[in-house]
Structures are given as C-alpha cells and as structure tokens.
Amino acid sequence: MKPLIRALFCVCSLLCAALAGATAETRGEIVAMKRLTEAQYRNTIADIFGSETGIYGRFEPDYRRDHLIAVGSAWTSVSPSGFEQYERMALGIAEQVLNEAVRDRYLQCELPKSHIAGDACARAFLDYYGKRIFRRPLSERERADRLAIAAKIMQLGGGCLRRAGTRPGQPAGLAGLPVSDGNPRAGSGRTRGERLTGYSKAARLSYFLWNTTPDEALLAAAGNGELHTRDGLRRQVERLLASRRLETGMRALFADMLRFDTFPELTKDAQLYPVFTTRVAQAMQEQTLRTLMDHLLVKEDDYRDLFTLDTMPMNPELGMVYAVPVSWREGWRDFRFEDASARNGLLSQASLLSLHSHAGSSSPTLRGLFVRETFLCQYVPPPPADVDFTMDEAFAVKATARERLLRHREEPICAGCHQLMDPIGLTLEQFDGVGMFRIRENGALIDVGGELDGEVFAGARGLGEALSEHPRVPACLVNTVYRYATGRPAVNSERELLGALEAGFAASGYRLRELLAQIATNEKFYDADALRRQVSTAEEKS
Amino acid sequence: MNAKRVTRRHVLRGLLQGSAITLSLPLLDRFLDGNGTAMAAGAPLPQRFGTWFWGCGMTPERWNPVTEGAAYETTPELQSLARHRERLNILSGFNAYLEGLPNQVHSSGVIATLTGNAPARPDEFTSPSVDILVADAIGTGSRFRSLEIAACGDPRHSYSRRNTSTVNAAEVSPLQLYARIFGSGFQDPNASTFRPDPTLMMRQSVLSAVAEDRRRMMQQAGTRDRERLDQYFTAIRQTEQQLEIMLREPEPLESCRVPEAPGEMPLDTEIETVEASHRMLSRLLALALACNQTRVFNVVFSPGASKLRRGGSSANHHQLTHEEPLDTALGYQPGATWFVERSMAAFSEFLDILASVPEGDGSLLDNCLVLAHSETSLAKTHDVNGLPIILAGRCGGTMKTGLHIKGNGDPVSRVGLTVQQLMGVPVDRWGSRSMETRRPVSEVLA
Numbered sequence: 001m002k003p004l005i006r007a008l009f010c011v012c013s014l015l016c017a018a019l020a021g022a023t024a025e026t027r028g029e030i031v032a033m034k035r036l037t038e039a040q041y042r043n044t045i046a047d048i049f050g051s052e053t054g055i056y057g058r059f060e061p062d063y064r065r066d067h068l069i070a071v072g073s074a075w076t077s078v079s080p081s082g083f084e085q086y087e088r089m090a091l092g093i094a095e096q097v098l099n100e101a102v103r104d105r106y107l108q109c110e111l112p113k114s115h116i117a118g119d120a121c122a123r124a125f126l127d128y129y130g131k132r133i134f135r136r137p138l139s140e141r142e143r144a145d146r147l148a149i150a151a152k153i154m155q156l157g158g159g160c161l162r163r164a165g166t167r168p169g170q171p172a173g174l175a176g177l178p179v180s181d182g183n184p185r186a187g188s189g190r191t192r193g194e195r196l197t198g199y200s201k202a203a204r205l206s207y208f209l210w211n212t213t214p215d216e217a218l219l220a221a222a223g224n225g226e227l228h229t230r231d232g233l234r235r236q237v238e239r240l241l242a243s244r245r246l247e248t249g250m251r252a253l254f255a256d257m258l259r260f261d262t263f264p265e266l267t268k269d270a271q272l273y274p275v276f277t278t279r280v281a282q283a284m285q286e287q288t289l290r291t292l293m294d295h296l297l298v299k300e301d302d303y304r305d306l307f308t309l310d311t312m313p314m315n316p317e318l319g320m321v322y323a324v325p326v327s328w329r330e331g332w333r334d335f336r337f338e339d340a341s342a343r344n345g346l347l348s349q350a351s352l353l354s355l356h357s358h359a360g361s362s363s364p365t366l367r368g369l370f371v372r373e374t375f376l377c378q379y380v381p382p383p384p385a386d387v388d389f390t391m392d393e394a395f396a397v398k399a400t401a402r403e404r405l406l407r408h409r410e411e412p413i414c415a416g417c418h419q420l421m422d423p424i425g426l427t428l429e430q431f432d433g434v435g436m437f438r439i440r441e442n443g444a445l446i447d448v449g450g451e452l453d454g455e456v457f458a459g460a461r462g463l464g465e466a467l468s469e470h471p472r473v474p475a476c477l478v479n480t481v482y483r484y485a486t487g488r489p490a491v492n493s494e495r496e497l498l499g500a501l502e503a504g505f506a507a508s509g510y511r512l513r514e515l516l517a518q519i520a521t522n523e524k525f526y527d528a529d530a531l532r533r534q535v536s537t538a539e540e541k542s
Numbered sequence: 543m544n545a546k547r548v549t550r551r552h553v554l555r556g557l558l559q560g561s562a563i564t565l566s567l568p569l570l571d572r573f574l575d576g577n578g579t580a581m582a583a584g585a586p587l588p589q590r591f592g593t594w595f596w597g598c599g600m601t602p603e604r605w606n607p608v609t610e611g612a613a614y615e616t617t618p619e620l621q622s623l624a625r626h627r628e629r630l631n632i633l634s635g636f637n638a639y640l641e642g643l644p645n646q647v648h649s650s651g652v653i654a655t656l657t658g659n660a661p662a663r664p665d666e667f668t669s670p671s672v673d674i675l676v677a678d679a680i681g682t683g684s685r686f687r688s689l690e691i692a693a694c695g696d697p698r699h700s701y702s703r704r705n706t707s708t709v710n711a712a713e714v715s716p717l718q719l720y721a722r723i724f725g726s727g728f729q730d731p732n733a734s735t736f737r738p739d740p741t742l743m744m745r746q747s748v749l750s751a752v753a754e755d756r757r758r759m760m761q762q763a764g765t766r767d768r769e770r771l772d773q774y775f776t777a778i779r780q781t782e783q784q785l786e787i788m789l790r791e792p793e794p795l796e797s798c799r800v801p802e803a804p805g806e807m808p809l810d811t812e813i814e815t816v817e818a819s820h821r822m823l824s825r826l827l828a829l830a831l832a833c834n835q836t837r838v839f840n841v842v843f844s845p846g847a848s849k850l851r852r853g854g855s856s857a858n859h860h861q862l863t864h865e866e867p868l869d870t871a872l873g874y875q876p877g878a879t880w881f882v883e884r885s886m887a888a889f890s891e892f893l894d895i896l897a898s899v900p901e902g903d904g905s906l907l908d909n910c911l912v913l914a915h916s917e918t919s920l921a922k923t924h925d926v927n928g929l930p931i932i933l934a935g936r937c938g939g940t941m942k943t944g945l946h947i948k949g950n951g952d953p954v955s956r957v958g959l960t961v962q963q964l965m966g967v968p969v970d971r972w973g974s975r976s977m978e979t980r981r982p983v984s985e986v987l988a
Contacts, residue, residue, distance in 0.1 A: 075706075075770075079709060396865050
C-alpha cells in the first residue's frame with residue numbers, strides 16, 4: 001500500500017505544481033496564457049479537493065496592468081521565488097489529500113493489494129484529477145509520462161527516483177503548465193482558422209464568470225462539443241449566470257476594478273485615525289462588495305443607480321466610521337441615510353474614500369484620479385518630473401485642501417491635469433482620510449462645490465448624480481468588463497464590438513447580467529485568430 | 543526513516559529507504575570543484591552581493607561631501623555612517639540619462655542604476671536588475687538564488703526583476719522569512735550528522751518528471767508566450783537546483799548559527815515600526831548569509847516615493863519632499879531631511895548587523911559588497927542627476943574603501959558595471975545608449 005500512496009503523492013503534487021497558469025489553446029497551438037490569480041488558485045483547489053484543503057505558501061503579488069490584475073496576469077510569468085512557493089503549496093495539498101485519515105475520499109479505487117491493481121489505481125487517480133487540474137483530459141503522452149513515474153516508484157517499493165546526472169546549471173526535466181497535445185507545429189506553427197478547443201472555451205468562461213475552474217457540467221459540455229454550438233454555449237452561459245457562484249466571480253471582478261488587492265498594505269496613522277483597524281478595513285471592503293452584489297445581481301438594478309444609492313449595508317464595526325446608530329450586535333443590515341445626510345452613492349463609501357487618501361490626510365487629487373480612471377476610463381498623465389514646487393510653500397499653511405490645491409490652478413503647467421481631478425475630489429472633502437464625515441478642516445468650514453466635465457454641483461450627492469448621468473460611465477464599465485474577460489485592453493478593431501456591447505447594455509436597462517451574457521456568448525470572446533492577432537496588436541500598442 | 547546516523551556514504555550506497563538512489567555526481571562535484579562552493583580548509587570564503595534601497599533620495603548640499611578621496615568631510619546626512627567610514631565608499635555625481643524619455647518619477651532613477659537603461663514607462667525593466675545578473679553568476683551554489691526583504695510591509699517592494707513583470711517578491715514578515723530559511727528544508731551545516739530529507743528526492747522526481755513538456759509547449763506557443771514560458775521553466779529549473787543543493791552535505795560554517803524563531807511583528811509605514819521590521823529581517827538575512835543559504839540579497843527599507851511617516855503626522859516622507867516649505871533659515875526642508883537621516887541610520891544599522899557576524903579573520907561585512915542607492919537625489923524635483931550611492935563592504939578585499947568618489951556627471955551605469963566586475967561577472971560593457979559604458983569606477987578596484 002505504501003508504494004502506491006507514495007506514487008500517488010508524486011502524481012498529485014506533480015499535477016498541482018502545474019496549477020500556476022491556464023492556457024487558451026487550439027488543437028496544437030497555445031494562443032494565450034495567463035497566470036492564475038491568488039483567488040483563482042484558491043477557488044480551483046477548493047473546487048477540486050474541497051474547501052477544507054489548506055494552502056500553505058505565499059503567493060506572488062498579483063501584477064496589475066492597464067488598471068486590472070486580469071490584464072497583468074496575461075503578461076506576467078512566474079519568478080523563481082514564486083515557483084518555490086507553488087511547489088510548496090503543491091506538496092502541502094498532496095500531503096493533505098493522501099493523508100491516511102481522509103484519503104479514501106480522494107482515491108479513485110479501493111486500495112489494492114497487488115502490484116497490477118496498483119497501476120490501475122494510479123491510472124484512475126491520474127485520469128480523474130488530471131482532467132480537473134488541467135481542465136481537459138491529459139494527452140496520451142502526458143499521461144504516459146506521469147504514469148511512468150508512478151510505476152517506477154511503485155516498482156522501487158515506494159522509494160524515490162531521481163534522474164541521474166542532473167547537475168545545477170543544466171536543464172533538467174520539467175514539470176509544466178497544462179499543455180495540449182495534437183500536432184505541434186514548430187515555431188511558425190500558426191494555425192489560422194483553428195478554433196479554441198472546447199476545454200479552453202470552458203476554462204475561459206468559467207474563470208470569467210465564476211473565477212474558478214470549470215465544473216463537471218461545463219467540462220462535459222466541453223467534451224461533447226456542446227460549447228461549439230450556439231445554443232449549447234448559450235445554455236451553459238445561462239446556467240453559469242443563474243448560479244449562486246456568479247457572485248464569487250463578480251466579487252473578484254469588482255475587487256480587481258476597485259483595486260481592493262491594495263487594501264492589505266494600506267496604512268493609516270493610528271493617532272489621527274484610531275478607528276481604522278484591520279477588521280474595520282475588511283468590513284469596509286465587504287460593505288462595498290455587498291452593495292454591488294445586492295444591487296447588480298440580487299435586485300438586478302440599473303448600474304448607474306449605484307452612484308446615487310441612499311442605502312448601504314451596515315454592521316456594528318462600521319457604525320463607528322459612519323457615526324450612525326447600529327442597534328444590532330453582529331451581521332449586516334441595510335441602513336438608510338436621511339435626505340439631509342451627505343452620504344450618497346458608492347463614492348461616499350469608506351472603502352473607496354480610504355483607499356484613495358494618504359495615511360494621514362484625505363486627497364482630492366487621488367480621489368479625482370480614481371474616478372477618472374475607474375469609472376470614466378480616462379487617462380490622466382502623471383505629473384511632470386521637474387515641477388516647480390516652490391509655490392507650495394505659500395499654500396501649505398492654508399486650512400482646507402481646497403485652498404491648498406489652489407496652487408494647481410494658478411500654475412498653468414499643473415492646471416491642465418489637475419482641473420480634471422481636483423474639482424471631482426473636492427466634492428468628497430467632507431470625508432476625511434478614512435471616510436469619516438466632517439464639516440470643518442483645521443477649523444475652517446469645508447466647501448464641497450465641484451465640477452465634472454462642465455456639470456457644476458456640490459457634495460457627494462451632486463457627484464453621484466453627475467456620474468449616474470454621465471454617458472461615459474456605462475461605456476467604461478463595458479470596457480472594463482471586456483478587458484477583464486479577455487485579459488487585454490480592447491484594440492481599435494474592436495470598437496464596433498464595444499459599441500454593440502454598449503448598445504446592448506443600454507437596451508437592457510444597464511443590467512450587469514445582460515452585459516456578461518453578451519460577452520460570454522460572443523464568438524469573439526473565443527476566437528483564436530482574433531485572440532492571437534489582438535495580443536500582438538496590444539503588444540505593438542504598448 | 544530510523545533516526546540512526548546516516549552518512550553521505552550510506553546515501554551513496556543507496557541505503558535510504560532501501561531504494562535505488564542515484565545520488566552520485568553532485569556530491570562528488572564538491573570535491574572536484576573548488577570554485578567558491580567548496581569551503582574546505584584554505585578555500586576562499588564566499589563573496590556576497592546585495593542592494594539596499596531607500597526612497598526619496600537626499601538633500602544634495604547636506605549629503606554630498608565636497609572633498610574627494612580619503613579625506614572627505616562627514617556631511618550631516620551621512621553622520622550616522624561615520625562609524626563605518628573605513629568600510630564604505632560614498633559615490634556622488636553619477637547621473638541617470640533619460641535619452642529624451644520622460645522622467646518616470648520615482649522609477650527612472652532606480653531602473654537606471656540597476657539596469658543601465660532608461661525606462662519608457664513606469665517600472666519598465668527591459669533587462670534584468672544587476673542583482674539578478676550577479677546571482678546568475680554566483681548564486682547558483684546556494685539554496686536560494688537570492689533573498690529579498692522589505693521593511694514597509696508590502697511584498698511588492700522589490701526591484702529585483704528579470705523583466706517588468708517577473709518580480710522576486712519580498713519577504714515582509716520576519717516569521718515567514720525565518721520559516722523560509724530555517725524551517726523545513728534547512729540543513730544545519732554544523733549538525734553532527736547529515737540526513738538528506740527523503741522528500742527532497744521525491745520532489746526532484748516530481749520536477750524532472752515531464753521532460754518533454756517544455757519542448758512541446760515551447761513549440762506551441764507564440765513568441766511572447768514563449769518568452770514567458772521560458773521564465774516559468776527557468777523558475778522550475780532553479781527550484782530543481784535548490785533541491786540539488788539541499789541534498790548535498792553542507793560544509794561546516796563556523797559563523798552559522800540557527801536563531802530562535804521571531805514572533806509576529808506589526809507591519810506599518812510608521813518609521814519606528816519599519817525600523818524594527820528592518821532590524822529583525824536584516825538579522826535573519828545576515829544569518830542566512832553566514833549559513834550560506836544565499837549569496838545575493840535585496841533590501842528595500844522604503845520604496846521609491848517613500849511612504850515612511852512619523853506617528854501622528856498628516857504628511858509622509860514623499861508628501862513632505864514636495865509640500866514642505868524650505869526653511870529659509872536652515873536652507874533645507876527639515877521634515878524631509880529627518881527621514882533621510884533616519885534612512886541613513888537604518889543603513890548604518892544594517893552594516894552593524896553584517897559586521898557583527900564574525901567570519902574568517904574579519905566579519906561577514908568584509909565578504910560582502912552592498913550597493914545602497916535611491917531613486918532620486920533631491921526628491922522635491924525628482925532629480926536623477928547626482929544620484930546618492932554607497933558601496934559598502936570589502937568584497938573579500940577586492941574593493942578599496944574609505945573614499946568619496948565624484949562621478950562628475952558620468953552615467954550611473956558605471957557603478958553597475960563596477961559591482962558586476964567586483965563580483966566576478968565576466969562583463970566589460972554595460973548599459974544602453976548614452977548609459978553604455980566600459981569604464982568601471984576604477985578608484986575602488988583594489
């Protein structure tokens with residue numbers, strides 16, 4: 001028995017070590033590749049081996065590009081210290097799965113006594129988990145390679161084999177990412193006209209909507225060709241969109257879009273903001289994600305209305321931050337702000353206000369930049385390197401941010417860009433560096449007048465209304481979700497497609513599910529030629 | 543496995559778990575190969591290379607000495623380094639040349655120093671950072687190719703990059719750093735017995751399992767993906783090498799001491815918390831070097847656009863460099879300068895820690911070369927001319943110390959070329975375009 005378990009241990013860790021990435025393939029060509037994010041890796045392991053399976057190791061920080069980790073993941077690779085950790089995690093998983101106490105649950109056979117039966121057991125294990133981890137059946141070659149190891153280990157009575165003659169500095173054997181078999185066409189092997197395999201489509205779809213690996217039904221649809229038919233694809237998309245697991249996927253999408261991955265490193269001065277603790281920071285994020293999920297998925301409301309909501313989920317921890325009475329001990333309940341209150345819409349939530357502030361102060365500039373980049377998809381250039389800051393000195397002593405930022409307007413070199421940011425952020429100045437309400441700064445009353453693209457208004461409510469009516473806001477969401485889904489910025493040739501998606505989004509009354517359905521059922525989302533061409537175009541663009 | 547004593551010869555005979563272990567070559571290597579990895583009596587001690595980065599530069603008139611050579615005066619911002627004066631060189635007046643590209647604020651300066659190139663976009667590394675080039679040359683004989691630590695709590699604070707997106711992430715928690723170095727897989731070089739962990743060989747067989755995958759995947763991937771795949775497989779290869787090293791019996795190391803596990807520490811950008819993290823991480827790093835777990839390291843005390851702050855203050859170091867009024871009586875920004883002085887004090891403490899580990903006739907520091915640098919000179923204007931640079935340690939006696947060297951506007955790539963040559967990288971030309979150079983800083987070459 002022991003040799004078999006050891007063999008399975010090797011097979012299992014071997015499979016898991018390959019979990020760093022996912023590929024999109026035709027029969028014989030890899031047309032796109034991405035590294036799984038930490039959340040995707042965790043979700044995938046939980047789906048395959050159960051959520052109780054611990055993951056021991058440290059993930060490489062996710063890499064952001066074009067404002068999204070989803071895009072950065074399609075660019076980055078794995079560093080040596082990163083692989084060291086993947087390997088560690090793989091061993092940890094194998095150890096847990098083959099632990100005597102629980103392994104019966106994972107083994108795909110009764111523990112056999114004879115050597116021959118052991119081979120069969122290893123084969124069953126490999127086929128079952130191989131398919132789930134590679135998101136497709138293993139090719140004959142991949143299968144044979146791995147079974148050979150298992151057989152060898154069993155033959156050695158559970159010992160370990162090692163390739164002789166491998167020395168540091170010499171390429172040794174390599175474990176790999178999931179890879180397709182077919183007919184590799186060396187180098188120039190461009191297979192124009194080849195479509196993505198059904199399994200690649202399934203993985204693309206699943207990571208987009210659920211942020212995890214395909215489930216059994218989706219793998220089956222990939223295997224039987226269903227995903228290659230229009231109706232079949234639609235059926236699966238509808239199934240995924242109707243599932244509760246859509247929430248996992250959409251939480252990931254919005255956490256990426258709103259850069260919540262930067263929360264763990266966000267620090268606030270403990271003397272100035274004693275309310276800001278790790279638990280409060282977590283509650284802030286949860287509040288925003290709950291707001292989004294409730295509005296977009298449960299109520300299926302208009303995306304634009306997010307900016308003017310007067311109700312938000314509240315829990316006892318956040319009661320302090322919002323200075324509102326929370327009568328219940330734990331959990332979340334909706335809290336409605338009275339009309340007179342300045343709290344209004346997504347942008348008045350503490351998560352976004354804290355994230356786009358300094359450790360010891362608010363920042364109208366950072367907040368304005370965030371609104372431009374995230375909700376309007378606009379580019380604001382970085383400040384010139386050789387800015388003359390001598391003007392600052394006269395302004396540094398002023399009481400309010402508005403007065404201090406006046407310097408930006410008086411200097412033409414600053415005004416060009418800052419007029420795009422400061423007038424937006426200044427309308428949120430009644431919220432301090434952690435989003436707590438205030439009416440004075442350094443004793444002076446705060447003026448919350450501001451402006452967005454010619455629209456003049458005041459306060460968070462005014463900003464929310466201006467955004468909810470801004471035509472770029474829904475267009476920007478379309479662009480963001482498309483970038484998130486495809487893992488790259490849209491290229492010029494896709495303008496028409498984006499236009500159609502925007503029109504469809506509008507026609508649906510700006511319902512998120514409809515937008516997701518349009519992208520997920522669009523053949524362009526799976527088109528290998530387009531993917532290949534667009535990857536290189538995006539490359540040229542950058 | 544029984545707890546009985548297992549010697550290398552036992553292993554060679556394949557007694558381990560009664561299995562057929564082919565463990566011949568690497569072990570014999572050690573006897574044949576005296577190239578830095580063998581530390582038998584008389585063999586030279588290994589040389590180590592590291593970088594130490596602090597953010598937001600300095601105040602030129604308070605940092606740069608005026609006098610060149612050995613008789614330079616100690617300036618206010620270098621005060622805390624005075625006690626290490628004989629073990630370091632101050633380099634001033636070396637510039638980053640931007641080739642007409644925009645100054646990517648808080649990024650161009652560090653990339654110029656580490657790669658000899660000017661980035662076209664923020665954080666763009668078109669070639670590997672110098673620590674990676676050095677590690678490729680000298681880091682293959684130790685368990686970790688390099689170790690990265692960052693004191694401000696963010697693992698993204700690392701400039702050790704093979705390219706823009708392949709970053710060697712930093713360890714930020716002393717406890718996790720401890721576990722990585724001294725936890726499972728650590729072979730105490732001074733242990734009386736050597737017992738290679740049997741799972742190491744299992745891991746090797748796992749990694750070397752699918753020799754064919756690489757070729758097949760490379761054939762199937764497009765150009766850009768092929769490059770990324772190559773990085774991935776390189777990473778795997780390095781893990782294999784790591785296992786290889788862990789299977790060899792380590793040579794005893796007098797100065798290697800296994801420390802106690804540290805406790806959990808708070809992570810924050812508040813200066814005293816950062817200093818405490820830096821101290822603890824550095825001590826563990828020094829022992830990792832003494833125990834030959836790595837020969838290359840990268841320390842980020844504070845990142846570019848440093849967010850270091852004093853408790854209760856509304857503005858951090860970076861904000862102060864831009865917003866703090868110039869004190870007309872003093873002639874500088876006192877708040878911003880305070881952080882420069884604290885950063886230099888932290889570097890001085892880092893050198894104390896390396897110097898506190900005895901090695902051979904001297905200390906660990908004597909067998910190190912540390913390149914300390916920042917992304918700007920005066921941060922207020924993001925100036926990448928006259929970048930502040932310190933070369934510390936004696937590099938096993940191959941570097942002259944105690945000097946102030948003026949670059950007079952020469953490209954900063956001369957420094958990168960110098961450290962590579964000091965570390966034995968066979969390179970005679972480095973950097974691109976107007977930063978391409980063939981001239982090391984010869985004043986420091988012994």
